[in-house]
Amino acid sequence: xxxxxxxxxxxxxxxxxxxxxxxxxxxxxxxxxxxxxxxxxxxxxxxxxxxxxxxxxxxxxxxxxxxxxxxxxxxxxxxxxxxxxxxxxxxxxxxxxxxxxxxxxxxxxxxxxxxxxxxxxxxxxxxxxxxxxxxxxxxxxxxxxxxxxxxxxxxxxxxxxxxxxxxxxxxxxxxxxxxxxxx
Numbered sequence: 241x242x243x244x245x246x247x248x249x250x251x252x253x254x255x256x257x258x259x260x261x262x263x264x265x266x267x268x269x270x271x272x273x274x275x276x277x278x279x280x281x282x283x284x285x286x287x288x289x290x291x292x293x294x295x296x297x298x299x300x301x302x303x304x305x306x307x308x309x310x311x312x313x314x315x316x317x318x319x320x321x322x323x324x325x326x327x328x329x330x331x332x333x334x335x336x337x338x339x340x341x342x343x344x345x346x347x348x349x350x351x352x353x354x355x356x357x358x359x360x361x362x363x364x365x366x367x368x369x370x371x372x373x374x375x376x377x378x379x380x381x382x383x384x385x386x387x388x389x390x391x392x393x394x395x396x397x398x399x400x401x402x403x404x405x406x407x408x409x410x411x412x413x414x415x416x417x418x419x420x421x422x423x
Contacts, residue, residue, distance in 0.1 A: 249392035256386050257328045265330055268384040275346035275381035280307075284349060294360075295418070302417050303352065306410030310348040313402050314341050328389035339398035340391045346381035347403035348410075350374040355411050 273279055284307050292300035323338035335341075357370035382399065385391040 245394060249394055252386065252393040253326055253328055253389060257389060260330075260387065260389075264387065268387045269330070271377075271380050272342055272384040272388060272390070274377055275342035275384075277341065277345065280345040280349050287349075287353075298417055298420075299414060302410060302414045305413070306348060306352065306406055309410075310344055310403055310406040311341075313406065314339055314344045314399070317398070317402075323392075323395070326389055326392060330388045331390070333390060337391055338395045339402060340382065340385050340395045341399075342385050343382035343391070343396050343399035344403040347378055347400060348407050350377040350381075351403065351407045352410065354378070355407075355414075 284304075288300050288304055291303055317339055318336040318341070321338045322336045325333055325337045351374070353374040354371050357367050357374070361367040361370060382396045385396060386393065
C-alpha cells in the first residue's frame with residue numbers, strides 16, 4: 241500500500257477516534273448491526289419472499305443473484321487481500337478488513353430498496369418513508385464502520401464501488417427481466 245493511501249486511512253481513523261464517545265458508540269453499534277450478515281440475511285429472505293409473491297420467481301431470483309454476487313466478491317477480496325483490522329476498533333473482529341462486508345451489504349440491500357420503492361410503491365408517503373430510511377442506512381452504516389474503528393476509509397470506498405456496481409447490474413437485469421415478464 242502506498243504511503244499516501246496509508247496516511248489518508250490513518251488520518252481518517254484518528255479523526256473518527258477523536259470524535260468517539262460512549263453515547264456515539266452505543267448509537268453506531270446499533271446502526272452497524274443493521275448492516276451485519278445476520279440482519280441483512282433475515283431482511284433479504286423476507287424481501288425475497290415478498291418479491292416472489294408479488295413478482296414471481298424470475299424477478300425474486302434476480303434480487304437473490306445480486307445479494308449472492310455482492311457477498312461473493314466481498315468474501316473473495318477479503319481473503320485475497322487479507323488486510324488486518326485496525327487497532328482503534330471498538331470490537332476487534334477476526335476476519336480481514338478489506339473490503340467492508342457491512343458497508344457492501346448495506347449499500348446493496350438498502351440501495352435496492354430505494355430502487356424498488358421508487359419504481360413500485362405507489363403510495364407517496366410509504367414510498368418516501370422507505371426511500372428516506374433506506375438512504376439513511378446506505379450512508380450511516382458505512383460511517384458507523386469508520387466511527388467504530390472497524391474499517392479504514394479505503395475499505396469503505398472499495399465497498400461502495402463493489403456494491404454500487406453489483407446494484408447497478410442487478411437493477412438493469414431486473415428492468416430487462418420485468419419487461420420480459422410483462423408487468
